[in-house]
Amino acid sequence: EAQVTQNPRYLITVTGKKLTVTCSQNMNHEYMSWYRQDPGLGLRQIYYSMNVEVTDKGDVPEGYKVSRKEKRNFPLILESPSPNQTSLYFCASSFASSGVYGYTFGSGTRLTVV
């Protein structure tokens, strides 16, 4: 089944403790992206990647890192999480030929930083 898999689904952590949220897709998509969803703000892009070893900042990149060493994986790293990063996070992927396809989304990771 074609899908984007995120782990974990739920995570509670403490301020300052480094964490990684994994994202993997099995559709051979070139383009991958991370979004955060907050009430009343919709989805905002954190980082994106056009292909292996090619990443760039989205609209709200502060406090986050990403890497794209393999085509299928695009982990999101919070090196020193803070409470304002409590949010619902989505990974998404797409073919890079154009924006016509839209994205396939993962099921989300609900992160709470205390």
Next chain:
Amino acid sequence: AQSVTQLDSQVPVFEEAPVELRCNYSSSVSVYLFWYVQYPNQGLQLLLKYTSAATLVKGINGFEAEFNKSQTSFHLRKPSVHISDTAEYFCAVSRGGSNYKLTFGKGTLLTVNP
């Protein structure tokens, strides 16, 4: 830059009533437009998309949307809603071509009451 405005943050309706969720976009170039649905505690699922073919687009679950270039709108409609349509709906825009970014609106919560 592209942007999306969803004109209603919440839309309550009764079961079997028609519904329209409004979306306006802003872009200086041709665009692709999308509607996504998010059921409670789930990820985003593509409902339908406009990619410069027919202006009336039919999607899943009986939804349709009409692209209106002169009014820069892409409103989502359903003639008769069900309880199971209760969800949050997001309008999104992409410029396509080499720009893959999807920009989302802030969402409209559709609540269908018995």
